[in-house]
Amino acid sequence: MAEQDILAICAFCPAPCRSALGEVHGATTETRQPSALALVARSALGGRMPVTADILARLGDLDTVRTCQSACSYGLDIAAALEAVRPRLEAMIDAR
Amino acid sequence: MTEIAPPSAPPEDLVRRLARIVGAGNVLSSDLDRFVYARDRAPFGTYRLREGHLPEGWPCVVVRPADVSEVADVLRLACEAGIPVVPYGAGSGVLGGAASLGGEIVIDLKRLSGIIEIDRVDHTANVCAGMNGALFEAELRRAGFTCGHLPQSLAMSTVGGWVACRGAGQASSRYGKIEDMVLGLEVVLPDGRLLDIRPQSRRSTGPDLAGIFVGSEGTMGIIVSATLRIWPVPAARRNLAVGFASLEGGLECLRAIMQAGLRPAVVRLYDAVESAARTQSLDAADRDLFLCLLSFEGPERIVAAEEAEALEMIGCAGGRRLADAPFHEWEAVRYQSYSPQHQAAGRFMDTIEVTLPWHALPQGYGRLRAAAQRVAPGAHFGAHWSHVYPDGACQYMTLRLDPAPLAEGEALHRSVWDAVERECVALGGAIAHHHGIGLLRGRWMELEHGAAGLDVIAAVKRTIDPRGIMNPGKLGLPAAATVRNSIDG
Numbered sequence: 220m221a222e223q224d225i226l227a228i229c230a231f232c233p234a235p236c237r238s239a240l241g242e243v244h245g246a247t248t249e250t251r252q253p254s255a256l257a258l259v260a261r262s263a264l265g266g267r268m269p270v271t272a273d274i275l276a277r278l279g280d281l282d283t284v285r286t287c288q289s290a291c292s293y294g295l296d297i298a299a300a301l302e303a304v305r306p307r308l309e310a311m312i313d314a315r
Numbered sequence: 316m317t318e319i320a321p322p323s324a325p326p327e328d329l330v331r332r333l334a335r336i337v338g339a340g341n342v343l344s345s346d347l348d349r350f351v352y353a354r355d356r357a358p359f360g361t362y363r364l365r366e367g368h369l370p371e372g373w374p375c376v377v378v379r380p381a382d383v384s385e386v387a388d389v390l391r392l393a394c395e396a397g398i399p400v401v402p403y404g405a406g407s408g409v410l411g412g413a414a415s416l417g418g419e420i421v422i423d424l425k426r427l428s429g430i431i432e433i434d435r436v437d438h439t440a441n442v443c444a445g446m447n448g449a450l451f452e453a454e455l456r457r458a459g460f461t462c463g464h465l466p467q468s469l470a471m472s473t474v475g476g477w478v479a480c481r482g483a484g485q486a487s488s489r490y491g492k493i494e495d496m497v498l499g500l501e502v503v504l505p506d507g508r509l510l511d512i513r514p515q516s517r518r519s520t521g522p523d524l525a526g527i528f529v530g531s532e533g534t535m536g537i538i539v540s541a542t543l544r545i546w547p548v549p550a551a552r553r554n555l556a557v558g559f560a561s562l563e564g565g566l567e568c569l570r571a572i573m574q575a576g577l578r579p580a581v582v583r584l585y586d587a588v589e590s591a592a593r594t595q596s597l598d599a600a601d602r603d604l605f606l607c608l609l610s611f612e613g614p615e616r617i618v619a620a621e622e623a624e625a626l627e628m629i630g631c632a633g634g635r636r637l638a639d640a641p642f643h644e645w646e647a648v649r650y651q652s653y654s655p656q657h658q659a660a661g662r663f664m665d666t667i668e669v670t671l672p673w674h675a676l677p678q679g680y681g682r683l684r685a686a687a688q689r690v691a692p693g694a695h696f697g698a699h700w701s702h703v704y705p706d707g708a709c710q711y712m713t714l715r716l717d718p719a720p721l722a723e724g725e726a727l728h729r730s731v732w733d734a735v736e737r738e739c740v741a742l743g744g745a746i747a748h749h750h751g752i753g754l755l756r757g758r759w760m761e762l763e764h765g766a767a768g769l770d771v772i773a774a775v776k777r778t779i780d781p782r783g784i785m786n787p788g789k790l791g792l793p794a795a796a797t798v799r800n801s802i803d804g
């Protein structure tokens with residue numbers, strides 16, 4: 220599956236993987252969840268959201284995404300998908 | 316609808332004052348955080364997000380209180396300043412209850428987590444409202460108990476969200492809905508006062524105080540903890556997959572089972588569309604049947620007796636036992652979502668769950684399907700009955716409209732909802748069984764409760780929340796003139 224398709228599924232998924240966070244669940248913000256980062260990346264790639272330095276930094280914060288991966292209902296590797304689209308996002312910020 | 320272009324940053328003074336309460340690290344004021352917290356899982360919000368619009372508006376700021384006193388201080392500040400707030404659990408609501416309309420303080424409650432106490436004598440658990448459902452159940456299991464409330468969204472939701480939405484789990488036919496489990500609540504009122512509704516098994520002390528907050532979807536106060544009934548982990552469990560030649564036979568049989576006093580934990584009867592999708596692994600002769608999954612749990616001898624009794628009733632209704640595969644296939648995905656692929660593909664997918672009395676079933680099934688398909692001919696329509704009671708059942712319908720331009724798809728989606736909800740009330744049913752009202756269903760609240768009924772709810776709201784700061788615009792309640800959503804105008 221192409222990264223864009225993986226990110227689209229994750230962006231609209233209600234995040235059953237959040238239970239993998241266990242004790243740190245409460246300490247994690249929604250913004251660090253895979254579904255949130257997938258939505259942000261998808262919106263930015265589609266030109267619907269400006270790519271800023273803050274957004275790039277947050278899209279690189281993948282600890283929560285990696286922790287959730289073991290509980291992904293669809294067996295998707297969102298961290299890998301986010302890393303794969305990163306150069307395109309970096310090019311978008313460069314172009315601004 | 317708001318484009319994904321943020322309004323101005325929250326006022327610095329507000330951020331500073333909030334930081335003094337919850338700590339600077341727990342005030343999220345960046346555009347990115349506000350964007351992420353603007354949504355819940357309402358499909359209508361997803362249709363907009365995938366096209367580059369916010370579901371409704373931008374929250375002003377997000378805060379993450381750690382305890383009850385921080386929640387109280389945040390509400391006190393919001394009340395004094397007249398700033399609306401949105402309580403936020405895990406954002407798994409599907410009607411826009413936790414979505415922002417614009418300018419609110421979103422209060423993320425997930426730091427209020429953990430079980431405070433398990434009472435092994437009374438079989439109750441006192442739990443913080445922000446605790447993740449799957450973690451709550453896992454911790455109870457380790458202690459030898461189950462919470463009995465096992466929604467499909469178990470891992471995606473919080474205990475406070477269950478109570479606030481008046482939810483139902485997949486074992487509701489045995490353990491009840493969440494309102495049957497709530498014995499006590501701690502609620503922070505909009506002015507910051509703590510209301511402690513002490514847990515009691517039953518009382519005769521005037522109207523039910525907890526009932527004001529169960530199902531209030533954040534419009535009356537913030538639930539910070541709940542005392543819930545719990546049950547010992549069942550010693551035995553037996554699962555059944557059965558098939559009926561007719562839907563009428565299946566529904567009649569479920570009514571008979573419940574009215575005979577059997578209490579299956581799982582009951583799931585599927586219509587032809589949903590049965591076809593779940594019987595692929597069976598012999599060809601069994602694939603035309605209406606599939607029904609059942610499970611009984613509890614002490615071994617009672618489970619065996621309930622199963623034997625149910626099988627006899629199933630036989631009398633023209634049903635028969637099938638191979639177990641469909642049960643196991645359902646069980647493997649029971650806590651997953653079926654919708655992301657469809658939403659990603661641009662379809663307008665949604666679910667509508669209503670309650671119908673038995674006397675309105677099964678003709679109600681045909682009438683609700685016809686109502687939906689009159690508006691959207693050819694749309695996917697499937698239904699099942701998975702919360703059944705001695706007096707009625709929840710009809711859970713899945714709709715899928717083909718990809719279309721946003722305005723067209725939204726209009727069709729809204730029309731289907733309108734047709735189904737109106738027909739449901741005409742059948743004597745309730746417009747919502749467990750997903751709640753949020754934003755989308757507000758327009759049918761008067762149809763459900765009548766003008767006088769809605770006035771009573773609004774009057775209670777005005778008394779508790781005279782400044783109207785609690786989740787304005789939700790639950791079909793009138794909001795201040797400054798708060799408008801694109802659903803109701």
Ligand SMILES: Cc1cc2nc3c(=O)[nH]c(=O)nc-3n(C[C@H](O)[C@H](O)[C@H](O)COP(=O)(O)OP(=O)(O)OC[C@H]3O[C@@H](n4cnc5c(N)ncnc54)[C@H](O)[C@@H]3O)c2cc1C
Pocket residue numbers: 233355356401402403404405406407408409411412413424444445465466467468471472473474475476477478479480481482483484485532533534536537538539651652653749750751753786789
């Ligand atoms: C795939 C999927 C399956 C689902 N299956 C089920 C199901 O089987 N059964 C079911 O009942 N529901 C189901 N839902 C709906 C949803 O999960 C429930 O409504 C759930 O209870 C919401 O919990 P939450 O913590 O995510 O709440 P949120 O979505 O964050 O909030 C829901 C509403 O409650 C309010 N709220 C949240 N916490 C509090 C609090 N502590 N105090 C006051 N107000 C609060 C919010 O303001 C909002 O109005 C499903 C949803 C999805 C996406």
Ligand code: SF4
Pocket residue numbers: 228229230232233234235236237253254287288290291292293294295297
């Ligand atoms: S990682 Fe998997 S389970 Fe989690 S939100 Fe994404 S698609 Fe859903």
